[in-house]
Amino acid sequence: MSQKSTSCQYIFSDVQQPNLPLINGKDVSCIFDGNQQVVAVNHVNFGIEEGKITAIIGESGSGKSTLLRLIYGLAEPATGEVRYRGWLVPTRKDKLIPGHDAMKLVSQGFDDLNQYAKVWDNVASQLPNTDLDRKRNKTQDVLAKLRIDHLAQKRVADLSGGEKQRVAICRALINDPEVLLMDEPFNQVDAAFRDDLQQDIQQIVLDTGLTVVLVSHDPAEVLAMADYLVVMKNGHIVDQGDPTDLYYRPQNPYTARLLAKSNVLTADQASDLGIESDGLVSIHQEAIQFKEVENGRFWVKESRFRGMFTEIILGNDKLDLHVVQFPAKTIKKNTRIDILVSSVHYFESKS
Structure with a gap:
């Protein structure tokens, strides 16, 4: 790793504060x-x-x-x-x-890469020529770690997006x-x-x-x-x-919603599922099961085939619930069902 940096050479009035995260x-x-x-x-x-x-x-x-x-x-x-x-x-x-x-920053656009130079030259150019053996060995090592040593003599312009990303990361890591x-x-x-x-x-x-x-x-x-x-x-x-x-x-x-595509329900909507709450609740898609019932209070609104699983939207006039069904099965729209919820997360009430 590089030598530990301070801001003293740039911000002369700064005083180090101890016991902080990195x-x-x-x-x-x-x-x-x-x-x-x-x-x-x-x-x-x-x-x-x-x-x-x-x-x-x-x-x-x-x-x-x-x-x-x-x-x-x-x-x-x-x-x-x-x-x-x-x-x-x-x-x-x-x-x-x-x-x-x-620190080193790898941005989205590969702006730092020379598109018409070889992969090896893009990475090796970050090191000085004062020790050529070290420069060669270090470049080979970092290319191998990112598994692109076989691309060393290819032009960056001829690479896929994923390969360019690996080159950009190699350039960032070459100076530790x-x-x-x-x-x-x-x-x-x-x-x-x-x-x-x-x-x-x-x-x-x-x-x-x-x-x-x-x-x-x-x-x-x-x-x-x-x-x-x-x-x-x-x-x-x-x-x-x-x-x-x-x-x-x-x-x-x-x-x-962001991490789990969870169903977030109001207290009123939750009560329709037999869940008592003073505020919002979330129910993960994988925590919902259902079974066909002739006179069920809920019904299938939509069914979307996603390969290994089926995404199903079910509910009633008051709510829509997104459910993951694995393994994927076919179920007809408007099929009457009952809903079973295995786990609920309760958010603290803001009142």
């Missing part, structure tokens, strides 16, 4: 001025631990990519501060070339950063190869102690590989914690 945000906001002022990040607090994979997840426009830029120092906080190892993260006003020295930041890293990776890339990144974290912070809108990605989740909506952090906890015990209905 990356710590306190009351952080970011505002974009234009025809209309946009609050992209709104007074958020967060902590990112060392040697872990942290995922920032949310819908488009939630502020997740802006938060990543704040962590790296590409954006200036309007309020609050971001600290790395207890030191302020320098921003554009502090550095001629923005971006924290201990302490933190790797990735903005939607799997967007251009085919589903068939996504798992392999996720496993490679997880293995690098285990082998080196690298800290990874990634932005995603896809729950399948983050639930599979993240150690910690930060859930954003409209510039706010609405939930954060262990992925399993947030999946089964979210604090916010938005988290339930």
Whole structure:
């Protein structure tokens, strides 16, 4: 890993704050001025631990990519501060070339790649020529770790999106950063190869102690590989914690919908299922079963074949429930049914 960085050389008045997570945000906001002022990040607090994979997840426009830029120092906080190892993260006003020295950012567009140079040259160019043997060995090693050493002599322009993503990650890792930041890293990776890339990144974290912070809108990605989740909506952090906890015990209905496509019901709708509640509840799709009953109080509204499973929408005049049926079966629309719910999550009442 690279030498531990401080902000002293950029922010002379800074004093290190002890006992903080590796990356710590306190009351952080970011505002974009234009025809209309946009609050992209709104007074958020967060902590990112060392040697872990942290995922920032949310819908488009939630502020997740802006938060990543704040962590790296590409954006200036309007309020609050971001600290790395207890030191302020320098921003554009502090550095001629923005971006924290201990971090590397892999963006969505592969802007840093030379499309008409070979893969080897794209990666090796990040190292100086003062030790050619080390440069050669280091380049070979990082290409092998990301399983693209067989592409070394190919032009980047001739690669698939997934292969380009691996080259971009190799370029970022070649100088042993302490933190790797990735903005939607799997967007251009085919589903068939996504798992392999996720496993490679997880293995690098285990082998080196690298800290990874990634932005995603896809729950399948983050639930599979993240150690910690930060859930954003409209510039706010609405939930954060262990992925399993947030999946089964979210604090916010938005988290339930985002991570599990959960059915969020009002107290009135829940009572129609025999569930008593003072506020909102969520029911995961896999927690709902049904059986055909001639005079059932509910009925099948829609059935959508999804391959291994069928997505079924059922309910009555008051509610729609999305259900996963596995293995996939055919059921006719308007079939009368009774509904069985195996588990319910209750949200705290705001009253």
